[in-house]
Amino acid sequence: MIPVIFGPPERPLLGTYHAAAGGARGGRAMLLCAPHGLEYTRAHRALRILADQLARERWHVLRFDWSGTGDSAGALEEARVERWLADLEAARAELEALSGVSRVALGGLRLGATVAALACRGDAPVPPALVLWDPVTDGAGYLRELGGEGAAGGEVEPTRISNAFATELNRIDASSLGRGVHAESVLVVWTRPSVDRATLERGLGEHGARVDVEEIDAPLAWTEEHDFGTGPIPGAVLQRIASWRA
Amino acid sequence: MHEIALRYGEGVTPLAGVLTMPEQLATEPPAFLILGAGIVHRVGPNRLHPSLARALADAGFVSFRFDFAGFGDCPPRRDALSLADGVASDVEETLDMLERRLGVGRFVVAGLCSGADNALRAAARDERVVAAVMLDPTVWRTRRWYLEHYGRRAVQPRIWRDVLTGRHPIWSELGERVGSRRGEEAAADAGEVAPPELFRTGYLERETMARDLSKVLARGTRLFTTFTGSWSPLYNYAGQLFDVFPQIDFGDRLRLAYRPETDHTFSDPMQRQRLLTEIVEWTRASDFAPGRSPRPPLRSAQASSGS
Numbered sequence: 017m018i019p020v021i022f023g024p025p026e027r028p029l030l031g032t033y034h035a036a037a038g039g040a041r042g043g044r045a046m047l048l049c050a051p052h053g054l055e056y057t058r059a060h061r062a063l064r065i066l067a068d069q070l071a072r073e074r075w076h077v078l079r080f081d082w083s084g085t086g087d088s089a090g091a092l093e094e095a096r097v098e099r100w101l102a103d104l105e106a107a108r109a110e111l112e113a114l115s116g117v118s119r120v121a122l123g124g125l126r127l128g129a130t131v132a133a134l135a136c137r138g139d140a141p142v143p144p145a146l147v148l149w150d151p152v153t154d155g156a157g158y159l160r161e162l163g164g165e166g167a168a169g170g171e172v173e174p175t176r177i178s179n180a181f182a183t184e185l186n187r188i189d190a191s192s193l194g195r196g197v198h199a200e201s202v203l204v205v206w207t208r209p210s211v212d213r214a215t216l217e218r219g220l221g222e223h224g225a226r227v228d229v230e231e232i233d234a235p236l237a238w239t240e241e242h243d244f245g246t247g248p249i250p251g252a253v254l255q256r257i258a259s260w261r262a
Numbered sequence: 263m264h265e266i267a268l269r270y271g272e273g274v275t276p277l278a279g280v281l282t283m284p285e286q287l288a289t290e291p292p293a294f295l296i297l298g299a300g301i302v303h304r305v306g307p308n309r310l311h312p313s314l315a316r317a318l319a320d321a322g323f324v325s326f327r328f329d330f331a332g333f334g335d336c337p338p339r340r341d342a343l344s345l346a347d348g349v350a351s352d353v354e355e356t357l358d359m360l361e362r363r364l365g366v367g368r369f370v371v372a373g374l375c376s377g378a379d380n381a382l383r384a385a386a387r388d389e390r391v392v393a394a395v396m397l398d399p400t401v402w403r404t405r406r407w408y409l410e411h412y413g414r415r416a417v418q419p420r421i422w423r424d425v426l427t428g429r430h431p432i433w434s435e436l437g438e439r440v441g442s443r444r445g446e447e448a449a450a451d452a453g454e455v456a457p458p459e460l461f462r463t464g465y466l467e468r469e470t471m472a473r474d475l476s477k478v479l480a481r482g483t484r485l486f487t488t489f490t491g492s493w494s495p496l497y498n499y500a501g502q503l504f505d506v507f508p509q510i511d512f513g514d515r516l517r518l519a520y521r522p523e524t525d526h527t528f529s530d531p532m533q534r535q536r537l538l539t540e541i542v543e544w545t546r547a548s549d550f551a552p553g554r555s556p557r558p559p560l561r562s563a564q565a566s567s568g569s
Contacts, residue, residue, distance in 0.1 A: 017335050019267030019278045030267060030280065032335045060303050064335060086305045087265070087280050087312055176531070245302045 041116030155188030194219020279328025303334030
């Protein structure tokens, strides 16, 4: 694991690079996009282990912190989907440079998966693979969920959402998320039931992508385990993603 | 302010962290080492550690935050050290690296929860550590804790009503204690795994902590200690620390604060800012011990990232 700082000098981003087993440049590369807020902290271990497993499967992997999160620059209140899309492009370029792979796959968990999907629309590069692990498909519902956590009392991190970010999140729904996504192949992993999944999955396949869907009975990586501040490791999910033939 | 990602310790167990450099260094400052809390990675709960690092940088102080081996972005240990010994080894290796890289011989080690205990331990082991910032460290109840705890409740009629009508949580707690004892036996029979060992690397014995406190204070080490409202099951009045360790003369080397309105991770922005300001002001005002003469740096602190 190699820590790297990249991106624009006025807003540097921090990431961790996992070189593919064997050390050779080229081959396959995947950018892993983290969740937001408390979910980021809780899922950090799971994503690190996933990156290690992908590296053993000869993927070059870059995990990184979005602007305003983790070790990256900026305040959480400055988070915007638009800014995170720019972060993703900077991370993609960094991974291409580190790995020597010109076409980078995208993967993400929760809101990270949602942003990864959004990054596959319009004129964006078409990734050879897209992994969506429990993507947020209902932005308004996600905001209500955050508000519920904040209202639970006790030691919960207030997830400070600006009005602009809330507006962006409110626009996210399964129908608009799935439509317009261009990727050669897609893996969607559900560990929590989603009423919107059929809508999302239908949209993902509209442009000819091969869409594989897995429903796995596993603990939710972004939830807190035993008051430790971190989440469980859903081994079955990590194994499925690492072994997926994109 | 700028930050550099560092990877070091390649010879034994690779470690990694982030060095935060101010644009202008304060005069002969100590460098800060920020330790991880529990099994949360180096960012800390609610992004506490980058917040602290950047506030210190704004005031002219260098800091470094890193992951212990096997946690965060660091691979598992390659040696056979226990978790507690491994943590101590990682701290020492990190101090060595910073001393060489920065040419600094004095350090302030900061931590929350288990990180606070490890900060004190680091100070006790290493004369380079001239101060420790301890947020919600291990502490013990005192007789007055019980008076405060039950006394506050005794004056609330609602409490008495709930006790007499069986609705008070004490009845379910009593039931759980009976049940949990049976449950623990069942769990042991089923081979269930106890919570991570890292949660048991804090001080288990008051005497051990007292010994370390006495040792560091005798050396002139400064202590910045804060207890929050989240620690109320253990700490519930200002000055309780003096009652926990009545045999210790803290003199003017301890800055102690009790913040019942604050939660464990200082998640409220105003409370967070207050903490950061207090740490910076305390650092500026403190007359730290000289530490030791630093070893000559191997290279400039402006070295490239990832090296």
